[in-house]
Amino acid sequence: MNAFWIILTGSLVATCCSLLGCYLILRRMAMVGDAISHAVLPGIVIAFLVTGSRDSVPMLIGAGLLGVLTTFLIEFFHRVARVQSDAAIGVTFTWLFAIGIILISVFAGQIDLDQDCVLYGEIAYTPIDLWISEDGWILGPRAVWTVGTVTVLVILFICLSYKELYLTAFDAAYAASIGISTSLWYYLLMSAVSLTTVASFESVGAILVVAFLVAPPATAYLLTDNFKTMLVLSALLGILASAAGYYLAVWLDGSIAGAIATVTGIEFVLAFLFSPSRGIWMNRRKIVPAPIN
Amino acid sequence: MSDFTEFFSFTDANVRYVTIGSVLLASSSAVVGCFSLLRKRALVGDAVAHAVLPGVCLAFMLSGTKNPLILLLGAFITGWLSLVVIDVITSRSRIKEDTAIGLVLSVFFGIGILLLTSIQHSGNAAQSGLDKFLFGNAAALIGEDLIVFSVVALLLLVCTIVFYKELMLLCFDEAYAHTIGYPVRALELLLTTLTVFAVVVGIQAVGVVLMAAMLITPAAAARFWTENLRLMLVLAALMGAFSGMAGAFVSYTAPAMPTGPWIVLIISMIAITSFAFAPGKGWVSRMWKQRRNKSRVLEENLLKVMYQLGEPNQDYFTSRNITDIMERRQIPKRAISRGLNKLRREGYVQKDRQSWMLTRQGQTRGMRVVRLHRLWELYLTQFLELASDHVHEDAETIEHIITPELEQKLMQELEYPVLDPHNNRIP
Numbered sequence: 028m029n030a031f032w033i034i035l036t037g038s039l040v041a042t043c044c045s046l047l048g049c050y051l052i053l054r055r056m057a058m059v060g061d062a063i064s065h066a067v068l069p070g071i072v073i074a075f076l077v078t079g080s081r082d083s084v085p086m087l088i089g090a091g092l093l094g095v096l097t098t099f100l101i102e103f104f105h106r107v108a109r110v111q112s113d114a115a116i117g118v119t120f121t122w123l124f125a126i127g128i129i130l131i132s133v134f135a136g137q138i139d140l141d142q143d144c145v146l147y148g149e150i151a152y153t154p155i156d157l158w159i160s161e162d163g164w165i166l167g168p169r170a171v172w173t174v175g176t177v178t179v180l181v182i183l184f185i186c187l188s189y190k191e192l193y194l195t196a197f198d199a200a201y202a203a204s205i206g207i208s209t210s211l212w213y214y215l216l217m218s219a220v221s222l223t224t225v226a227s228f229e230s231v232g233a234i235l236v237v238a239f240l241v242a243p244p245a246t247a248y249l250l251t252d253n254f255k256t257m258l259v260l261s262a263l264l265g266i267l268a269s270a271a272g273y274y275l276a277v278w279l280d281g282s283i284a285g286a287i288a289t290v291t292g293i294e295f296v297l298a299f300l301f302s303p304s305r306g307i308w309m310n311r312r313k314i315v316p317a318p319i320n
Numbered sequence: 321m322s323d324f325t326e327f328f329s330f331t332d333a334n335v336r337y338v339t340i341g342s343v344l345l346a347s348s349s350a351v352v353g354c355f356s357l358l359r360k361r362a363l364v365g366d367a368v369a370h371a372v373l374p375g376v377c378l379a380f381m382l383s384g385t386k387n388p389l390i391l392l393l394g395a396f397i398t399g400w401l402s403l404v405v406i407d408v409i410t411s412r413s414r415i416k417e418d419t420a421i422g423l424v425l426s427v428f429f430g431i432g433i434l435l436l437t438s439i440q441h442s443g444n445a446a447q448s449g450l451d452k453f454l455f456g457n458a459a460a461l462i463g464e465d466l467i468v469f470s471v472v473a474l475l476l477l478v479c480t481i482v483f484y485k486e487l488m489l490l491c492f493d494e495a496y497a498h499t500i501g502y503p504v505r506a507l508e509l510l511l512t513t514l515t516v517f518a519v520v521v522g523i524q525a526v527g528v529v530l531m532a533a534m535l536i537t538p539a540a541a542a543r544f545w546t547e548n549l550r551l552m553l554v555l556a557a558l559m560g561a562f563s564g565m566a567g568a569f570v571s572y573t574a575p576a577m578p579t580g581p582w583i584v585l586i587i588s589m590i591a592i593t594s595f596a597f598a599p600g601k602g603w604v605s606r607m608w609k610q611r612r613n614k615s616r617v618l619e620e621n622l623l624k625v626m627y628q629l630g631e632p633n634q635d636y637f638t639s640r641n642i643t644d645i646m647e648r649r650q651i652p653k654r655a656i657s658r659g660l661n662k663l664r665r666e667g668y669v670q671k672d673r674q675s676w677m678l679t680r681q682g683q684t685r686g687m688r689v690v691r692l693h694r695l696w697e698l699y700l701t702q703f704l705e706l707a708s709d710h711v712h713e714d715a716e717t718i719e720h721i722i723t724p725e726l727e728q729k730l731m732q733e734l735e736y737p738v739l740d741p742h743n744n745r746i747p
Binding site for chain 2: 117
């Protein structure tokens, strides 16, 4: 049963991260996802200090706000202060992450949080942290509910505003000309990424969030030219990686999050080499010239 | 205060190690960071930092010892490999660089975590301390580490000085460097190697995530103060050194405080202050310049309108109302009175109850603006053969910019003209 819950949590995280990741990599903002996933740390710590509990809702709000603030800051440094964009990302997230760690050290006695939990999470413990209702019903692991809710929200978000998200990602100028506010959708997308990151971080850690945001979409991007197919494919690849990663971790007796990230990497390498349309091994065979008589 | 003197007397060996180590590390990675920032590849440092972990674990698994040199070698190999992989992915597929960096970063780190936890669970007692590579611990620096830091810092410094010209060209004009026969690939390799070196060494002090800051932040800050690469390198190194020392000091006065994050916090504050207040490129200074230009344009436009109002009857020194000006040109009323008041303080106009009149100075300056406007219109119609009804907008902008030298040149080119394309006299 534990295996089931862990794989389910992993799959839910994989689904919402990969779906949003497709938009991120097409907008060339993969590193913004990485930045957000690290920069939410102070938000989590502050929410923790204010409420004094590991309750999910305040944490989601605190870290969600920080995530949006991160994107604001990156944009501000880049647009207004004219810092080159990669430096703006690098400066912002390391600065916020440093603040987070310092806050943890200052309030060390009051916070049951540590860096390794932030970086690679504790997915193995999800089945233990059960959500028990007041009548004594056991409703399954808490993380499944949190991540599940966020996944449903993300899927709804993408279904309801598919057109706007699609247009602003592929052709911002055209989107603007037909009256879609590009910056509104940019910030909505970023809010969704922050929310997802925060909901997932406790169970899987920042690093797996980044892996899910980038690797399955990048793999799917090598396999198809159709955006809808890419969305579905990346979610499936993420789910597959969660399952395979779990068993790899059991076999090696290591971190599940680390193992899942490893498997997403393996998937990418396979697609990179053997993708029917774009794999470099496939292309090499195609290029072989016909013998000249 | 006693903390302060005690710290800076450096009598405590531990203080000495931590401070010197932090300073060496921060300044040497700042120098390397300048080059990767200028090549617009600031974030690869982040990828290398994460990619170091599997190398350390593999080196430990294969050798079974925690010999720092072997671990460093392992770290170096995978750190280097990660850059090669990013390069291969971006050049051999349609994946963009940011995606490749994110991918390599998370997958390498994932593998590292998997190996690390696997080693930890195996019950091998010798493994404790491997996670130093994960989070860094500057407070635990010892004499041996210092030797390694110094060697690396020296190496970086020597390489930068010896290959200064080549590296500069690589950053600013790679194509040109290629044309004049520089071994661009080899130089790239050198820069990559230096970056990996700085990361591998530095990571033990500040940890995986914050290593990126040690490379990027001082360089980004220094970039705002100067256009000169040599100066930028020195500035970045100084900023790094200062924050290294300050971070060590903070963790000395409050032992619970981690050194690495404080170094990063301080250098970030320096950077953010630079973004805002650096002269020339900083945000505040640019805002100020913009405001000043705007108000100059407004003043010149007002003088121009007042001059034009006097043109039909040659009565330049008659009093005008604000409504007269508003009829002639659409400027908000508030801006007009603000501009006029400023002009009065500068002696270009005089106020007489509710009306305003030009002084002689004001008439001269207004005339000059009108003159430049008409000269430019004429120039555009004669030399660029634009229709005379298309040149006004352009002249509106350029009239505030033309210098006396350019004016002289225009006069010569146009052979001292009398009339503009709209048959107005050029004063």
